[in-house]
Amino acid sequence: xxxxxxxxxxxxxxxISFILCINYASAQDYxxxxxxxxxxxxxxxxxxxxxxxxxxxxxxxLGGTIAILxxxxxxxxxxxxxxxxxxPDGYTLAAGxxxxxxxxxxxxxxxPFDTINDLTYIAKFAIFLHTVAVRTESPFxxxxxxxxxxxxxxxxxxxxxxxxxxxxYMALHIFNQDxxxxxxxxxxxxxxxxxxxxxxxxxxxxxxSIPPIKxxxxxxxxxxxxxxxxxxxPAYPDIPTAFEKGYKKTVITTGIGLVGPKGLPSSxxxxxxxxxxxxxxxxxxxxxxxxxxxxxxxxRGEDFRKEVADEMAFFKDLMxxxxxxxxxKK
Amino acid sequence: xxxxxxxLFGFSVALTPMNIFYCFLGVLVGTxxxxxxxxxxxxxxxxxxxxxxxVPPASAVILLAGIMYGAMYGGSTTSILVNIPGEAASVIxxxxxxxxxxxxxxxxxxxxxAFGSFIAGTISIFxxxxxxxxxxxxxxxxxxxxxxxxxxxxxSILVYLxxxxxxxxxxxxxxxxxxxxxxxxxxxxxxxxxxKITTLMDxxxxxxxxxxxFGISEVLLNVEKTFKQEIFETKIKGLLxxxxxxxxxxxPIGRGTFIGFFLGVIPGMSVVIPTFVSYVMEKKISKHPExxxxxxxxxxxxxxxxxxxASSGTLVPTLSLGIPTGASTALLLGALMMHGLRPGPxxxxxxxxxxxxxxxxxxxxxxxxxxxxxxxxGLWVKILKVPYHFLFSLIVLFxxxxxxxxxxxxxxxxxxxxxxxxxxxxxxxxxxxxxxxxALVLGPMMENAFRRSLVISDGNLWVFFKRPLSAIxxxxxxxxxxSPLFLRKGRLSEDLRSx
Amino acid sequence: xxxxFKIYCSLFWFLFSVIACHQASRxxxxxxxxxxxxxxxxxxxxxxxxxxxxxxIISFLKREKKGLxxxxxxxxxxxxxxxxVLIIGYALSLEKIGFLINTFLLITILLKVVEPQSxxxxxxxxxxxxxxSDLVFNFFLRAQIPRGIFGF
Numbered sequence: 001x002x003x004x005x006x007x008x009x010x011x012x013x014x015x016i017s018f019i020l021c022i023n024y025a026s027a028q029d030y031x032x033x034x035x036x037x038x039x040x041x042x043x044x045x046x047x048x049x050x051x052x053x054x055x056x057x058x059x060x061x062l063g064g065t066i067a068i069l070x071x072x073x074x075x076x077x078x079x080x081x082x083x084x085x086x087x088p089d090g091y092t093l094a095a096g097x098x099x100x101x102x103x104x105x106x107x108x109x110x111x112p113f114d115t116i117n118d119l120t121y122i123a124k125f126a127i128f129l130h131t132v133a134v135r136t137e138s139p140f141x142x143x144x145x146x147x148x149x150x151x152x153x154x155x156x157x158x159x160x161x162x163x164x165x166x167x168x169y170m171a172l173h174i175f176n177q178d179x180x181x182x183x184x185x186x187x188x189x190x191x192x193x194x195x196x197x198x199x200x201x202x203x204x205x206x207x208x209s210i211p212p213i214k215x216x217x218x219x220x221x222x223x224x225x226x227x228x229x230x231x232x233x234p235a236y237p238d239i240p241t242a243f244e245k246g247y248k249k250t251v252i253t254t255g256i257g258l259v260g261p262k263g264l265p266s267s268x269x270x271x272x273x274x275x276x277x278x279x280x281x282x283x284x285x286x287x288x289x290x291x292x293x294x295x296x297x298x299x300r301g302e303d304f305r306k307e308v309a310d311e312m313a314f315f316k317d318l319m320x321x322x323x324x325x326x327x328x329k330k
Numbered sequence: 331x332x333x334x335x336x337x338l339f340g341f342s343v344a345l346t347p348m349n350i351f352y353c354f355l356g357v358l359v360g361t362x363x364x365x366x367x368x369x370x371x372x373x374x375x376x377x378x379x380x381x382x383x384x385v386p387p388a389s390a391v392i393l394l395a396g397i398m399y400g401a402m403y404g405g406s407t408t409s410i411l412v413n414i415p416g417e418a419a420s421v422i423x424x425x426x427x428x429x430x431x432x433x434x435x436x437x438x439x440x441x442x443x444a445f446g447s448f449i450a451g452t453i454s455i456f457x458x459x460x461x462x463x464x465x466x467x468x469x470x471x472x473x474x475x476x477x478x479x480x481x482x483x484x485x486s487i488l489v490y491l492x493x494x495x496x497x498x499x500x501x502x503x504x505x506x507x508x509x510x511x512x513x514x515x516x517x518x519x520x521x522x523x524x525x526k527i528t529t530l531m532d533x534x535x536x537x538x539x540x541x542x543x544f545g546i547s548e549v550l551l552n553v554e555k556t557f558k559q560e561i562f563e564t565k566i567k568g569l570l571x572x573x574x575x576x577x578x579x580x581x582p583i584g585r586g587t588f589i590g591f592f593l594g595v596i597p598g599m600s601v602v603i604p605t606f607v608s609y610v611m612e613k614k615i616s617k618h619p620e621x622x623x624x625x626x627x628x629x630x631x632x633x634x635x636x637x638x639x640a641s642s643g644t645l646v647p648t649l650s651l652g653i654p655t656g657a658s659t660a661l662l663l664g665a666l667m668m669h670g671l672r673p674g675p676x677x678x679x680x681x682x683x684x685x686x687x688x689x690x691x692x693x694x695x696x697x698x699x700x701x702x703x704x705x706x707x708g709l710w711v712k713i714l715k716v717p718y719h720f721l722f723s724l725i726v727l728f729x730x731x732x733x734x735x736x737x738x739x740x741x742x743x744x745x746x747x748x749x750x751x752x753x754x755x756x757x758x759x760x761x762x763x764x765x766x767x768x769a770l771v772l773g774p775m776m777e778n779a780f781r782r783s784l785v786i787s788d789g790n791l792w793v794f795f796k797r798p799l800s801a802i803x804x805x806x807x808x809x810x811x812x813s814p815l816f817l818r819k820g821r822l823s824e825d826l827r828s829x
Numbered sequence: 830x831x832x833x834f835k836i837y838c839s840l841f842w843f844l845f846s847v848i849a850c851h852q853a854s855r856x857x858x859x860x861x862x863x864x865x866x867x868x869x870x871x872x873x874x875x876x877x878x879x880x881x882x883x884x885x886i887i888s889f890l891k892r893e894k895k896g897l898x899x900x901x902x903x904x905x906x907x908x909x910x911x912x913x914v915l916i917i918g919y920a921l922s923l924e925k926i927g928f929l930i931n932t933f934l935l936i937t938i939l940l941k942v943v944e945p946q947s948x949x950x951x952x953x954x955x956x957x958x959x960x961x962s963d964l965v966f967n968f969f970l971r972a973q974i975p976r977g978i979f980g981f
Contacts, residue, residue, distance in 0.1 A: 042657070043375075049664055071738050074514065074531035078739065081528055107519040110526045158786050164519035186785050187517045189778070192654045196597050196647070202473030202786065211667070215652040215674025292667060497884045501842050504877035508849055508870060515866040520856060522866055546916075553908045720954065723939040727932060727958065730916060731966060734923070743920035747913055754909070759838050777869045784864055 030090055030268055031064035037258070038094040040079025042072040046128060046211050046292070050256055051095055053288050054125070054279060061275045075165060076100030077111060080259070084113045088263040093122065096259035099167045102312035106319065107165035116312065120264040121305035123276035126294040127253040129233055130168045132159070132175070132242075133213045133224045134205050135198055143225045143245055146205065150181035157183045159205040160194035167254045168207040170315060171228050173322050175207075178247040198222065209254070210293040228252050235290055256294065257304050273300050333459060340686030344694050349392050352385070353691050356393040357698045360400020364416050365408055366732055371401040371417065371641075372657035375665075387669040388684045392691040394665050395645075398658050399695050402601075402641050403447055403703065406634055410439045411710060412725050414545030414732075418536050419601040419637050421767050422609045424544050426622065426629030433625050436714055437569035440707045442579050442627055443634040444700055445571070450587040450635035451696035454642035457591055458649075459689060465595045466650040472596055474782035475794050479803035480596070481776035484603055486807040488765050490610045499765045502756075506769025509534055510777075517781050529741040536602075536770060538733045538746040543763045545729045546750025549722050551757060569707055575627050582612045582632030590636030594643020597655045601640045602771050606764075608636035642692065649685060651675060832888055839885035846881060850874035911942055928967065933959035 037055075041047045051068055059066040071079030080100060086092035101115045113119075132143070140146040150157050161169040164187050172185050186203055188194045191212030198206045198213075199221060206213065210233075216222035226242045227233055230251050242250040258272065279285055280296040289296065299307065343349065364371070375397055382390040405416025410427035423443070430439040472480075485503065492499030512523040513533030524530045571579065589611065590604040612632040613622045622629050644655040652674030654660035666673045671681055678685045713721075733746035753763055787793035795801045853874055859865025915938060919931050937955030941948070 043661060043664070045660075045664065049667065069738060072532070073737060073739070074528065077531060078528055078737070108514065108521060108531070110521070112526070112528050155788075163516055184785065186782055188782070189516055192660060193598060196470055196651075196653050197473060199651075199653075200470035200473055215672050215676060218672060219675035221675060497880060497887065501877060501880050501884065504846075504873050504880065505842075507873045508877070511870045511873075518857075518866050520866045522856060522870065523852060546912075550909050550912065553912070554905055720940065723936045723954070724958065726912065726916065726939060727935060727962065730919060730935075731962075734920070735966075740920040740923050743923075744917055747916045747920075750916075751909075751913055759834060761838075780869075781864045789860065789863075 030271060031062060033091060034065045034067050035059075035062070035090065036067050036069055036092050038069050038071050038079045038083050038092065040071055040073070040076040040094060040100065043070050046209065047095055047097055047256065049292055050126065050289060050294055053292070054285055057279050057282060057285050058275060061278050062271075075104045075108075075163075077104055077108070080115070080119075081112050083259070083261055084118050086261045088120070088261040088265070090260065090264060090268040093258055093260045094119075096121070096257045098253075098255035098257065098308050098311065099165070099170075101257075101259075102308045102315065103165050103167065103170060106312065106315055116305065116309050118262050119259040120262055120269060121301040121308070122258040122260055122264070122269055122272045123301055124255050124257040124297060124299035124304040124307070125276055125280055126256045126289060127229075127297045128209055128211075128256065128294050129253055130171050130207065130209050130228045131213060131224045131239075132171075132205060132207050132226055132228075133198065133217070133222050135201065135216075135222050136220060137201070138204070138223070140205070140225065141223070143240070143242065146225060147179050147181060150179070150183055154182040155184055157181075157204045158186050159183050159207055160188050160197050160203040161185050161207050162191045162194060162209070163187050163189060167252060168209060170318075171250065171252045172207045173324065174252060174318060175228075175242065175247065175250045177318065177322060178242075178249045195222075214293065233293070233295065235293060255297070255299075255304070255307070257299075257308075269301050336682070336686050337459065337690065339682070340688075340690035343388060343683050343687030344392065344690035349389055349687070349691065350694070352389045352393040353396045353695050354698055354702075356396020357400040357695050357702060360397035360402075361404040361407075361699070361702065362400075363397070364401030364404020366404075366416070366728060366735075371398045372661060375401075375658055375661040382665055387666070387671055387681070388687045390665055390669060391662070391684060391688050392695075394662055395688055395692055396695045396698075398641060398662070399451070399638070399692070399699060402637060403444070403699055406443050406447075406637070407440065407710060408728075409544075410436055410443065410630070411714060412545070412721075413548040414725065414729060415540050418540055418767075418771070419605055419640075421540055421544065421602065421764065422605040422633040423630055423637075425609070425764065426625050426627070428548075429623065429625030430627065430630065431714065435625065436711050437707055438571040438575050438627065439630050440710060441570045441704070442575060442631045444703045444707070446579065446583045446586070446631045446635040447638040448696050448700045449583055450590065450637075450639040451642060451699075452693065453587050454591040454639040455689065455692050455696070458642055458646055458692075462646050462650045465592075465646050469595050469597055469647050470651075471799060473797075474779045474786060475797050475800040476803070477598070477779035478776060478783055479794055479800035479807070481772050481779060483803045483807040483810070484607070484772050485769070485776070486810040487607060487610050488768060490614055490810075492762060492765060494760055494762065498761050502761055502763075502765040503769040506766040507773040507776075509539075509766075510770050510773030516774075516778055517785075527741075529739060529745070533774070534745060534770075535733075535736060535742055536767075537736050538742050539749045539770060540767060541729050541733050542746040542749030542751075543753035543756075543767070545725065546747065547753030547757060547763075549725055549729075550750065550754040552718065553722060569711065570704075571627070579627055579631035581615075582608070582628045583635045585611060585615075586632040586635030586637075587639040590639030591643040593636075594640030594655075595646045597647050597653055598775065599640075599644075600656065600771050600775075601637065601644070602768070604636040604640040604643075605633040606768050608632040645692075648673070649677065649688070652677065832891065835888035836885065839881050839888055842881035843878060843885065846874045846878035850878065908942075912939070915939065929959050929963050932962055 037051060039048050039051055048070065055066045055068060071082055073079065076097060077100065080094050080096065083092055083094035105111050105115050134140050140149065159172060161172055163169065169185060169187065172183060176183055188197065191208040194206045194208050195212045195216060197203050199216065213222055213224065217224050224239050226240050226245065228242050228250050230241065230243050232239065232241055277298050280298045286296050375394055382393055385393065405420040406423045408414045408416045409420040409423040410431050413424050413428040415421045415424055427439045430436065488499065488503055512530055514531055515522050521531060586608040589608050593599055593604040593607065594601065609629060609632060612628045613619045616622065616628060644659050647653045647655050648659040648663060652663065654663050663673045671677065671684060729746065730743055733743050734740065736742065756763060783793055794804055850871055853867045853870035856867030857865035858867045858871065915935060919935050923931055933955045936958045937951045940951040940954050
């Protein structure tokens with residue numbers, strides 16, 4: 001009899017301690033445990049490297065530990081969707097790149113969630129830039145050369161992109177409209193695949209982000225004709241932007257941000273916004289991420305969401321005008 | 331000679347106590363991680379990439395390169411012992427390696443695997459040093475048409491891979507090709523055969539398929555009947571390869587090295603393909619091809635050497651041009667960048683201690699692998715003595731973990747199970763898994779290359795013949811496919827007669 | 830192998846190829862300068878269909894080999910089914926229940942049911958395996974296999 005009671009009592013104590021262990025979020029003691037940031041891309045990639053480099057500083061400013069978990073797949077959708085359904089207690093967040101949030105939904109139908117409305121936008125941290133490049137042997141020495149040739153020979157130029165639905169792919173289409181030319185996109189599996197094709201002369205130009213082309217550029221094997229931002233990249237002051245050359249619409253960068261499940265308490269979001277702003281102003285952090293060519297660009301959560309949504313509307317409009325109907329069934 | 335001086339310099343970097351330690355650590359961890367099914371070099375690198383942040387650049391890369399090699403070697407261990415490919419490239423080793431283990435010859439299989447890898451690694455490192463710049467330039471000549479032609483050549487080799495019915499093997503190839511189309515179409519972004527299942531958007535993972543097809547199906551086959559006979563022969567016949575084994579393996583090792591290295595140089599070439607090619611070549615050259623698949627040592631020696639040589643080959647474009655050739659090298663480059671290094675043509679000028687230190691440590695790593703793994707053979711072989719009614723549960727667990735860990739996605743495990751059942755059914759109905767796997771690997775590359783070629787050539791099909799390299803590949807492929815029809819009665823009629 | 834089974838197989842693959850072709854044709858086939866997503870699957874589906882018909886014809890033509898059928902012993906279907914269901918259950922509940930508990934359950938059940946061991950062996954085997962593998966994977970390799978809502 002006694003033994004029975006003891007067993008029951010023991011079980012009750014166990015249950016109570018389990019219940020007590022379940023944390024619920026309050027900003028005062030947030031974070032109480034390790035914050036998990038899901039990076040929906042493979043380790044070693046641009047996004048992954050960014051988060052790993054800032055994780056330390058972020059953790060310090062946040063007052064806790066940050067763990068990075070990679071869940072690649074579907075251009076970022078697989079990992080992000082795992083966070084959509086997580087508990088909104090601030091311990092499971094996701095790296096949200098602007099192209100996953102506003103480009104992928106335009107190219108892939110039947111997504112399991114609404115990227116604009118089913119997530120809490122926490123903050124924007126930085127951007128990375130995209131370029132149009134040719135190999136050194138190419139006859140195009142400047143962007144103007146490229147455009148002139150393209151005008152005279154519609155659909156003759158073949159330019160590689162990292163894939164349908166990526167930012168550089170979009171950049172190519174925007175540029176086509178802006179410069180009124182018809183450059184044909186050839187989709188590959190990421191910037192890393194485009195570069196050897198460019199160097200080998202199998203394609204005439206490449207629209208890709210900086211990291212893949214950087215070492216070729218520095219070694220003199222490739223020329224970066226222009227970047228697609230408003231202002232010149234601080235680390236590459238000699239490379240002009242398409243914007244300054246008169247292509248005012250071709251301004252497109254990929255934003256690196258942080259998102260969380262819907263319903264995240266605003267106190268937690270606010271805390272993150274402060275932490276993000278502080279971290280991205282830290283000169284140490286800035287110099288670290290500059291090594292990988294990111295440019296710090298902080299925005300608060302709601303501003304980030306608005307930016308992403310506006311861009312999405314712009315892309316939608318552009319795609320209609322250009323007659324791009326990907327994901328269409330017959 | 332300039333190069334000798336550089337190499338000595340490299341050794342001086344690689345042989346500092348700290349770097350020796352890192353090399354050993356990398357090789358050790360790589361082996362252990364590689365033994366885990368489904369966790370191959372990319373996963374191993376990914377797991378430990380964060381840890382390398384706090385370590386000086388040259389040491390970090392030495393560590394990572396060691397992991398890459400270690401994982402590559404560790405993968406073959408499970409292939410031989412329990413028919414679970416440690417990673418996709420070890421699939422071929424399962425074919426004969428596991429059969430050797432069942433006959434009590436796991437020791438020699440593991441041994442020749444270790445030695446073959448070592449020899450291949452050593453030779454290919456020298457090839458790397460001597461030929462890197464030339465090869466890198468050659469690798470650039472591969473545009474979409476060349477890739478397509480090469481893939482066609484790869485598929486044509488399948489004709490010789492099949493042990494049994496050719497028709498069944500061809501059906502498996504079609505099945506594999508179709509499976510490869512599942513997911514988002516890379517050229518248009520259209521989802522194909524995805525049916526709103528999120529996990530399928532990226533396609534069916536090769537790792538999960540392979541673990542299921544080989545590992546789980548084998549377990550299922552073994553448990554369906556009562557264990558009347560031992561799964562593994564209890565009398566272990568020797569721990570190391572004997573004279574006879576060596577005589578038969580030297581050729582395959584040599585051929586495998588060259589096949590592996592030169593194929594590995596091509597960017598995007600999966601390490602799986604050279605192993606298949608080596609296996610088929612050995613089978614074709616052998617005086618007793620029908621024995622392949624029952625446990626011949628050539629079927630292990632060749633592919634294992636090709637495996638290791640291909641890993642070195644993939645480093646050629648990576649180190650000399652800064653171009654990633656696959657998942658592992660992409661991670662390696664990522665690690666270099668994390669340390670502020672600039673991989674690419676300038677690496678050798680700007681950071682010679684990294685470049686030459688890495689090259690030298692590759693050799694050191696190979697030596698360590700050998701020293702580390704030979705004594706372990708005794709240990710691994712003991713594992714086989716564990717009664718199967720306990721061992722199988724561990725195998726199942728490892729299969730689960732292996733298929734989960736790549737993407738931290740539980741549905742990957744479900745896919746693995748499905749293919750486990752499919753593999754089980756396939757074995758019952760005389761369909762082989764190897765052609766399926768090869769088609770799954772080649773299919774997407776082939777299709778993408780084909781479509782890109784057509785975009786670049788504006789729809790002109792002659793593009794494959796106008797370019798010398800791709801024309802050569804296609805001609806060879808056609809020859810391989812149709813020659814049996816002329817030379818002999820061909821396998822089809824054999825199909826009709828025998829069973 | 831019984832001729833009957835070969836015929837079933839060929840029919841199965843034929844059916845499969847028909848479905849594949851049908852699904853593929855719902856995607857854009859495209860033209861030569863821009864091959865669409867449906868082009869490749871459709872072609873392969875057609876080839877597979879042809880191959881399965883050839884297989885069907887061959888299985889009719891061949892004489893049936895005298896000899897053993899597929900099995901002479903009883904097959905223990907239960908084992909197969911249990912293993913498959915267990916693994917799926919493990920995977921789907923992993924993120925809620927956690928690695929340690931799931932592994933323990935998996936090994937224990939496998940040991941007990943498939944090739945019956947005593948309760949003592951099964952449970953202790955399960956415990957040891959679960960704890961050891963948790964150490965190796967989560968601690969040493971930092972594989973981050975989920976801990977589940979109980980925190981371990």
